[in-house]
Amino acid sequence: MSESSFDREFHITDLPSAKQLQQDLEDPQAVRYAKRDLLQDEKKGIELLRKKFDAQKIATPQR
Numbered sequence: 001m002s003e004s005s006f007d008r009e010f011h012i013t014d015l016p017s018a019k020q021l022q023q024d025l026e027d028p029q030a031v032r033y034a035k036r037d038l039l040q041d042e043k044k045g046i047e048l049l050r051k052k053f054d055a056q057k058i059a060t061p062q063r
Contacts, residue, residue, distance in 0.1 A: 012018040 012021065
């Protein structure tokens, strides 16, 4: 179970590392990501899959 480690206690013996962890937890960095048009991405993905499978139909001999 991957969730079992969330409640596990741990001890940091290195004082500079402990201070750095505490500072990082008190002042987290903002994460930036590009906004994407998910509907456009979905249409593009479906079109690419359609082209790939159409090409496979042509390359595969019919029985």
